[in-house]
Amino acid sequence: MKKFLILFASLFLVGCQSYKELNNSAIVNALGVDMIDGKYIVSIQIINTSKNSDEQNNLKKPIVYTGTGKTLNEALSNINSKSSKVLYLGHLELVIVGETIARNGLSETTDYFIRNNDISKNFTILVANGNTPEEILNVPTPLVNFPSGNILGSVEIYSSISGVSNNIKFLKFVKDLTNPGIEPVMSSIKIIENNNNEKNLQISSLGIFKKDKLLGFLNDEDTKGYNFITDNIKNTNITLITKDKNYISIAINNSKTKIKSQIKDNIPTIIINLSSSMEVKENNGEYDINQIKILTENKIKKMITNTINKIKEEYQSDILGFGNNLYKTKNSYWNNYKNNWNNNYFLDVKTEININLNFNNNFNILNG
Amino acid sequence: MKKIDKNLNNLINKIKADSGESTDLNVKEILIGKRKIASVYFETITSSEQTNNFVLKSIGKTIIDEENLSFKNIYDYLYNTIPSGSIKKLDTYESIINYLYNGFEIILVDKEDKAIAFEMRASLDRGVNSPTTESIIRGPKDGFTENFNKNLGLIRRRIKAPELFAKEKKVGRKTKTRVGILYINDIADNNLVNEVMKRIDNIDIDAIIDSGYLRELIEKQESNFPTIMSTERPDKAVMALLEGKIVVILDNTPFALIIPTFFVDYFHTSEDYYQKSTNITFIRIIRFLAFIISILTPAFYVALTTHNKSSIPSGLLINFATQREGVPFPGFVEALLMMITFEILRESDIRSPSVGGSAVSILGGIIIGDAAVSAGIVSPIMVIVISITAISSLVFSSIDVVSAIRTWRIVFLIFAALLGIYGIIILGILFIVRITSIETFGKPFTFPFAPFNLKEQKDAIIRMNRTKLWNRNPLTATKNLRRIKEIKK
Structure with missing residues (x-):
């Protein structure tokens, strides 16, 4: 009985450690990290939970606090001294890293987020393209109650309907950072201004990393190519230009890509098999659908080839995961060539692209 | 045992003195020939009309001429002429008192040490009404009353087999309440019957006012979940009898006891068996859900x-945070405050006379639902939490279950406030340990679940079609287990 009582009492030793009233915590939904002169600049966006917020003003002004410090933790505690509530990071959903810190290396930032127990590891991570994270977090958003929700919504929708951006979660970033034969990427975000000087946020092209350092940004076309190869695209639109300078609009639906590898004479070949259904959205009748199909296939093939070439030539960073595929399937080859993969052997990889498109609705409207 | 005093005057005086000269004691002396006869009864519990019409008239008419009346003559005359079902010959003074106070009319004869008792009870009860605490939509509408015989009759009317045994015991030194043990x-199970009889025999108490007294006296285990169910419905009692359970009915209360009662029985109503089985399965799942909701919602x-703020989606957390903004109390205090307010409201609604009752509920509704929220004392979400909790607990007709749920709800709330979800899980384990260790008359309280019995699942959470419910509960029924012969469709 005594033993049981001691055992039972031990259940309560944890105490009220985690106790914190909701009223006393400031829910941090988005966080920006940048670095100036070796000092971290951390900006946080807090969700406005006060009832008296002016509902007439539908452009909700975000609450953003900024703090600096030699470490991330120091910067965050500096913010805490400014805010009347305790920062609560458990619902952090978005982290924006500045271009400066990204180019200098994200390993320390990543380390902080991995170590911090309060933070859920499933937040979206974006790199600021041209602006500082603080500026981005300060842009008011009309549609959604809390500003970061706007960004998150854009990332998700943009990546699912257009295939030009990727909703990269922190965990995926860390995985790509640590896995052999693959380098991480990150979607970028920038501020665009319209004629009335109203600021708006736009998800833009993919940032390429090598290890933890940002190398540059892919353009939209190459991002699409990247997403075709890595099977991140579901639906997208492709525009073809005919000889007579007419445009044909194609919708690609349910695209699927499978990657296989072969090794001949110690030179690996990556076989990219893409199958998808397509729809002709706009067509002026210059070509019949079979011709359009061939044109589209060629266009996608060209897109993919261009992307691969550009990555090889400009960045020498295997963000496509070719090395990872070899690591998984051709391990003996990988073990011999894994050193200096990005700068050397990755450039020699040959690719073979097979594209298989089907029509969803292959009827000709005009001819019945 | 005292002999009856042969002197009539002395005897009458003694009876009067023993009753403290009660005003309702009626003594009428008649002289027949040379014999003095006295009729003694309480005019409040004995029907005066019947005594006048039958006994006194008969005495006047039939015994008028005889000169030397013996007691036997008088007894024979009365026995043959008076239309009363129950005539008793009494030998002792105690028995006179006993029958007198039970509503009998006593005929005393001078110079005799014997007396005669007629059953002339006045009917002091209401008629058979529909039960007020267990209402159903489809099914019989009659309920038990305060009259022992009527209650027994309501059961006999449903079971016409001679195997329905009704044993009667008198409990309570002062009240001498009739307790009927039916099975x-x-x-x-004979062992169960004997056990119940033994426990009732062991009771030594001055008064049994309601079956609640008896229940507490024969229930062995202390647990806030009632292991004996009380019901106002004869159909429910009959169903219990047919399961092999024992039904105890008492005089002066419309609540019969069902022994033993399992945990799952509180999730069943008699109406469950009058409706389509598939629909009832859904309702039963809802009841289990309501049970869990009403215990756990405030705690969660x-x-x-x-x-555990990180366990809920951001949108919901923001919603909560916005609503809690400006509330001066911690969540635990807020919840406790609302729960206490609700209980006060409920209690006052029950106790207050029906004239003022609606005012209480309207006032309470406005104060809790609206004013407290706009004054910023409680958050709107807390009103929702407490309301859903309270409404869920009212799914159960048994007030005992509602009370048990309330106790556990507060304990869960305290654990949640101290330790969060971890605390809820710890207490959840203790809760399961607790209710599975309850025994109801030697049978496991949580029967078809723990210990698990696959066959009995047919009528636990789900209710299968009546054609599939072949067997009675094997824990309570020991003989004639088969309920239904195979039906060929």
Whole structure:
């Protein structure tokens, strides 16, 4: 009985450690990290939970606090001294890293987020393209109650309907950072201004990393190519230009890509098999659908080839995961060539692209 | 045992003195020939009309001429002429008192040490009404009353087999309450019957006012979940009898006891068996859900908003945070405050006379639902939490279950406030340990679940079609287990 009582009492030793009233915590939904002169600049966006917020003003002004410090933790505690509530990071959903810190290396930032127990590891991570994270977090958003929700919504929708951006979660970033034969990427975000000087946020092209350092940004076309190869695209639109300078609009639906590898004479070949259904959205009748199909296939093939070439030539960073595929399937080859993969052997990889498109609705409207 | 005083005057004086000269004691002396006869009865519990019409008239008419009346003559005359079902010959003074106070009319004869008792009870009860505490939509509408015989009759009317045994005992030194132990002899477990009889025999108490007294005296285990169910419905009692359970009915209360009662019985109503089985399965799942909701909702709300904020989606958390903004109390205090207010409201609604009752509920509704929220004392979400909790607990007709749920709800709330979801899980384990260790008359309280019995699942959470419910509960019925012969469709 005594033993049981001691055992039972031990259940309560944890105490009220985690106790914190909701009223006393400031829910941090988005966080920006940048670095100036070796000092971290951390900006946080807090969700406005006060009832008296002016509902007439539908452009909700975000609450953003900024703090600096030699470490991330120091910067965050500096913010805490400014805010009347305790920062609560458990619902952090978005982290924006500045271009400066990204180019200098994200390993320390990543380390902080991995170590911090309060933070859920499933937040979206974006790199600021041209602006500082603080500026981005300060842009008011009309549609959604809390500003970061706007960004998150854009990332998700943009990546699912257009295939030009990727909703990269922190965990995926860390995985790509640590896995052999693959380098991480990150979607970028920038501020665009319209004629009335109203600021708006736009998800833009993919940032390429090598290890933890940002190398540059892919353009939209190459991002699409990247997403075709890595099977991140579901639906997208492709525009073809005919000889007579007419445009044909194609919708690609349910695209699927499978990657296989072969090794001949110690030179690996990556076989990219893409199958998808397509729809002709706009067509002026210059070509019949079979011709359009061939044109589209060629266009996608060209897109993919261009992307691969550009990555090889400009960045020498295997963000496509070719090395990872070899690591998984051709391990003996990988073990011999894994050193200096990005700068050397990755450039020699040959690719073979097979594209298989089907029509969803292959009827000709005009001819019945 | 005292002999009856042969001197009539002395005897009458003694009876009068023993009753403290009660005003309702009626003594009428008649002289027949040279014999003095006295009729003694309480005019409040004995029907005066009947005594006048039958006994006194008969005495006047039939015994008028005889000169030397013996007691036997008088007894024979009365026995043959008076239309009363129950005539008793009494030998002792104690028996006179006993019958007198039970509503009998006593005929005393001078110079005799014997007396005669007629059953002339006045009917002091209401008629058979529909039960007020267990209402159903489809099914019989009659309910038990305060009259022992009527209650027994309501059961006999449903079971016409001679195997329905009714044993009577008198409990209570002062009240001498009639306690009837009913069981179906060829189904019920004899050991259980003997155990119940033994426990009732062991009771030594001055008064039994309601079956609640008896229940507490024969229930062995202390547990806030009632292991004996009380019901106002004869159909429910009959169903219990047919399961091999024992039904105890008492005089002066419309609540019969069902022994033993399992945990799952509180999730069943008699109406479950009058409706389509598939629909009832859904309702039963809802009842189990309501049970869980009514115990855990405030605890979960407090745990999620104070300890485990990361367990809820951001949108919901923001919603909670916005609503809690400006509320001066911690979530735990807020919840406790609302729960206490609700209980006060409920209690006052029950106790207040029906004239003022509606005012209480309207006022309470406005104060809790609206004013408290706009004054910023409680958050709107807490009103929702407490309302859903309270409404869920009212799914159960048994007030005992509602009270038990309330106790556990507060304990869960305290654990949640201290330890968060971790605390809820710890207490959840203790809760399961607790209710599975309850025994009801030697049978496991949580029967078809723990210990698990696959066959009995047919009528636990789900209710299968009546054609599939072949067997009685094997824990309570020991004989004639088969309920239904195979039906060929």
